[in-house]
Amino acid sequence: MNKKLRIGFADTTFARADMVGFAIDEIEKKFPELEKEFVRRTVPGVKDLGVECKLLYERDKCDIVMAFGMVGGAAVDKTCGHEASLGIQMAKMLANKHIIEVFVHEDEGENAADLLSIFEDRSRKHAVNAVLIATNQSELTKLAGKGLRQGRQHVGELKRN
Amino acid sequence: MNKKLRIGFADTTFARADMVGFAIDEIEKKFPELEKEFVRRTVPGVKDLGVECKLLYERDKCDIVMAFGMVGGAAVDKTCGHEASLGIQMAKMLANKHIIEVFVHEDEGENAADLLSIFEDRSRKHAVNAVLIATNQSELTKLAGKGLRQGRQHVGELKRN
Amino acid sequence: MNKKLRIGFADTTFARADMVGFAIDEIEKKFPELEKEFVRRTVPGVKDLGVECKLLYERDKCDIVMAFGMVGGAAVDKTCGHEASLGIQMAKMLANKHIIEVFVHEDEGENAADLLSIFEDRSRKHAVNAVLIATNQSELTKLAGKGLRQGRQHVGELKRN
Amino acid sequence: MNKKLRIGFADTTFARADMVGFAIDEIEKKFPELEKEFVRRTVPGVKDLGVECKLLYERDKCDIVMAFGMVGGAAVDKTCGHEASLGIQMAKMLANKHIIEVFVHEDEGENAADLLSIFEDRSRKHAVNAVLIATNQSELTKLAGKGLRQGRQHVGELKRN
Amino acid sequence: MNKKLRIGFADTTFARADMVGFAIDEIEKKFPELEKEFVRRTVPGVKDLGVECKLLYERDKCDIVMAFGMVGGAAVDKTCGHEASLGIQMAKMLANKHIIEVFVHEDEGENAADLLSIFEDRSRKHAVNAVLIATNQSELTKLAGKGLRQGRQHVGELKRN
Numbered sequence: 001m002n003k004k005l006r007i008g009f010a011d012t013t014f015a016r017a018d019m020v021g022f023a024i025d026e027i028e029k030k031f032p033e034l035e036k037e038f039v040r041r042t043v044p045g046v047k048d049l050g051v052e053c054k055l056l057y058e059r060d061k062c063d064i065v066m067a068f069g070m071v072g073g074a075a076v077d078k079t080c081g082h083e084a085s086l087g088i089q090m091a092k093m094l095a096n097k098h099i100i101e102v103f104v105h106e107d108e109g110e111n112a113a114d115l116l117s118i119f120e121d122r123s124r125k126h127a128v129n130a131v132l133i134a135t136n137q138s139e140l141t142k143l144a145g146k147g148l149r150q151g152r153q154h155v156g157e158l159k160r161n
Numbered sequence: 162m163n164k165k166l167r168i169g170f171a172d173t174t175f176a177r178a179d180m181v182g183f184a185i186d187e188i189e190k191k192f193p194e195l196e197k198e199f200v201r202r203t204v205p206g207v208k209d210l211g212v213e214c215k216l217l218y219e220r221d222k223c224d225i226v227m228a229f230g231m232v233g234g235a236a237v238d239k240t241c242g243h244e245a246s247l248g249i250q251m252a253k254m255l256a257n258k259h260i261i262e263v264f265v266h267e268d269e270g271e272n273a274a275d276l277l278s279i280f281e282d283r284s285r286k287h288a289v290n291a292v293l294i295a296t297n298q299s300e301l302t303k304l305a306g307k308g309l310r311q312g313r314q315h316v317g318e319l320k321r322n
Numbered sequence: 323m324n325k326k327l328r329i330g331f332a333d334t335t336f337a338r339a340d341m342v343g344f345a346i347d348e349i350e351k352k353f354p355e356l357e358k359e360f361v362r363r364t365v366p367g368v369k370d371l372g373v374e375c376k377l378l379y380e381r382d383k384c385d386i387v388m389a390f391g392m393v394g395g396a397a398v399d400k401t402c403g404h405e406a407s408l409g410i411q412m413a414k415m416l417a418n419k420h421i422i423e424v425f426v427h428e429d430e431g432e433n434a435a436d437l438l439s440i441f442e443d444r445s446r447k448h449a450v451n452a453v454l455i456a457t458n459q460s461e462l463t464k465l466a467g468k469g470l471r472q473g474r475q476h477v478g479e480l481k482r483n
Numbered sequence: 484m485n486k487k488l489r490i491g492f493a494d495t496t497f498a499r500a501d502m503v504g505f506a507i508d509e510i511e512k513k514f515p516e517l518e519k520e521f522v523r524r525t526v527p528g529v530k531d532l533g534v535e536c537k538l539l540y541e542r543d544k545c546d547i548v549m550a551f552g553m554v555g556g557a558a559v560d561k562t563c564g565h566e567a568s569l570g571i572q573m574a575k576m577l578a579n580k581h582i583i584e585v586f587v588h589e590d591e592g593e594n595a596a597d598l599l600s601i602f603e604d605r606s607r608k609h610a611v612n613a614v615l616i617a618t619n620q621s622e623l624t625k626l627a628g629k630g631l632r633q634g635r636q637h638v639g640e641l642k643r644n
Numbered sequence: 645m646n647k648k649l650r651i652g653f654a655d656t657t658f659a660r661a662d663m664v665g666f667a668i669d670e671i672e673k674k675f676p677e678l679e680k681e682f683v684r685r686t687v688p689g690v691k692d693l694g695v696e697c698k699l700l701y702e703r704d705k706c707d708i709v710m711a712f713g714m715v716g717g718a719a720v721d722k723t724c725g726h727e728a729s730l731g732i733q734m735a736k737m738l739a740n741k742h743i744i745e746v747f748v749h750e751d752e753g754e755n756a757a758d759l760l761s762i763f764e765d766r767s768r769k770h771a772v773n774a775v776l777i778a779t780n781q782s783e784l785t786k787l788a789g790k791g792l793r794q795g796r797q798h799v800g801e802l803k804r805n
Contacts, residue, residue, distance in 0.1 A: 016800070020788065042787070082240055083726065098213070115802060144179060158178050246402070259365070266398055302333075307335055308337070309336060319438050321434075412573065414570065415534060420531060463494075467495075568724070569730060576698065581695055
């Protein structure tokens with residue numbers, strides 16, 4: 001195609017790592033020949049991501065959009081994360097497009113280094129998913145039911161013992 | 162009818178079994194004379210299923226759509242599964258069509274073999290439900306209130322003792 | 323009126339009692355002179371009811387629609403029931419019509435007979451509510467704030483002691 | 484204005500007190516000179532209120548609408564109340580109008596008399612809110628951040644100690 | 645630009661502090677040269693904020709809107725706060741605009757003074773966020789992933805140890 005793939009990123013000032021940085025790095029490495037351009041919009045927190053993603057499609061004419069966020073460890077934060085995810089579901093329905101949600105929960109990591117590795121691994125793997133959905137979704141079907149994980153190692157397909 | 166029934170499947174790379182494989186096998190066995198064709202789209206996880214199902218109707222012109230996914234055992238996974246199901250509800254409303262949701266919770270099985278049998282049984286039985294809804298829904302009314310179960314054995318109708 | 327009241331029923335194969343049977347029997351008894359016809363559509367489970375009810379209005383041109391379902395006793399079933407009810411809320415909003423939801427929770431009954439009596443009582447009483455909403459809603463206002471219950475005995479209005 | 488303010492009330496047969504009665508009495512007392520008329524529609528339970536309120540705007544052309552309901556004390560009742568409130572949120576969005584939700588939880592009261600006083604106080608105070616929103620919303624801004632409560636005594640503004 | 649930035653505030657009589665007062669003060673201090681005007685609408689509680697914010701965009705033609713509210717400490721209050729936030733998500737989707745939600749939970753503070761400081765800090769910081777989103781969103785991207793907090797001190801970016 002002679003049109004650049006327009007990849008939209010929505011991220012937050014609340015998160016504690018530059019998730020978009022990981023995603024861009026991964027896309028550059030894994031898809032070096034892809035004609036692409038990036039649009040990045042930052043909002044305060046996860047609850048602001050849904051409408052921003054919708055605007056990335058409707059206002060910024062992106063071809064695929066990713067939503068990056070961190071959910072804090074307190075109960076009220078969990079509720080916020082849930083509301084944010086429902087907002088993203090609404091945005092998908094109204095935009096009629098995929099939004100690849102990359103959320104990290106602050107209490108997922110055993111320590112700061114472990115948490116950072118989750119941020120990085122999940123952002124990188126979902127960046128690949130986003131590009132594949134936009135360009136070559138059948139590649140994902142080869143991996144259907146294979147127990148893939150983002151943030152941690154893949155767990156694999158169940159085997160009959 | 163001289164038009165093929167177009168059956169759409171949305172599944173995930175997160176799940177740990179090829180649920181669509183079970184569904185196709187069951188449809189071939191139970192409806193050998195049905196003129197049909199399959200459209201399969203794979204996404205990363207359950208939260209991506211809602212809009213994919215909507216696209217299977219609107220973009221791919223399917224006649225009936227199934228959503229296959231696995232929900233992990235941690236609390237955050239349960240929340241994701243809930244968000245995914247609400248997204249599927251939204252998709253149904255906007256597409257004005259049924260989406261047969263086939264979700265397996267990773268903690269439903271007592272062991273890997275048991276979990277696999279749930280994957281298989283639920284996928285097979287709901288594949289039949291999907292075809293019946295699209296072709297002959299009155300067959301289901303014969304079974305109304307009969308305590309049918311997918312994934313486990315049917316429990317049956319309540320009896321006055 | 324010289325037009326028959328068209329009453330739509332959506333029910334499930336998952337439920338363990340023929341709730342629609344109770345409803346039809348009650349309507350025949352309580353409104354013997356009402357010109358009416360019934361449309362019944364069965365789906366697998368409660369999460370399929372929302373869009374079916376919407377279709378009963380939009381496709382089948384019903385005048386009033388009831389949704390009958392049973393919610394299992396496990397935590398995952400409770401979540402399904404919640405999602406189903408939210409789907410029904412969405413359907414009401416988009417159809418701009420009432421949908422009388424008749425849900426029984428499997429753990430409401432002390433035993434099978436008690437559970438069956440709840441199925442019957444709730445189905446019968448809500449069938450009357452459905453017909454009144456469609457034909458004579460002001461009858462319900464006479465009962466406003468009176469502590470009516472479906473499935474159990476009415477609890478009545480609070481009294482200043 | 485020479486047009487009467489049309490006030491819509493949706494209430495339920497499930498509640499255990501005549502909340503609309505309190506509201507009408509309060510409006511008559513507090514706004515004796517207001518040209519007004521009342522439209523009252525009763526439904527079975529709280530989950531029926533959302534679409535009824537929407538119809539009070541769209542079908543009955545009300546200028547402001549209130550939703551009165553009681554939420555039972557069991558876990559399943561709490562879930563119903565939550566679903567009802569989300570339905571009311573949807574109705575507001577689609578009608579593009581306020582709906583003053585007056586919900587009393589059956590377990591709020593220490594005894595029947597206390598519960599009744601909550602029914603009365605909350606219904607009365609929110610009736611005033613409803614009229615002000617429809618006629619003179621800037622009156623509410625004078626009370627912004629003042630810790631007002633309906634059902635109980637006002638708690639007041641926080642003071643730096 | 646020669647058009648004034650129109651900033652909408654929705655707040656409540658339920659809250660126990662004048663959050664809009666803090667926001668206006670902060671905007672005056674941080675953006676002294678900005679041509680701006682304020683529109684303030686007060687509603688009873690947090691569940692009334694969603695549609696009010698939508699009206700602030702559609703009826704009052706604001707350029708950016710903030711929603712200020714306090715969520716009480718009881719379980720029922722938490723549920724109300726959740727419903728309010730979902731209503732705000734719906735409003736964002738339908739208005740296709742950001743709504744900066746500034747919610748304080750009454751149990752966040754260790755005492756009244758601490759709670760007041762949270763009200764003030766969160767209102768001030770989010771007021772800046774709101775203006776930046778409306779006028780210069782790229783300023784927020786400089787702070788992406790930096791662990792910013794409103795109501796408390798910033799926690800900062802994660803460091804590999």
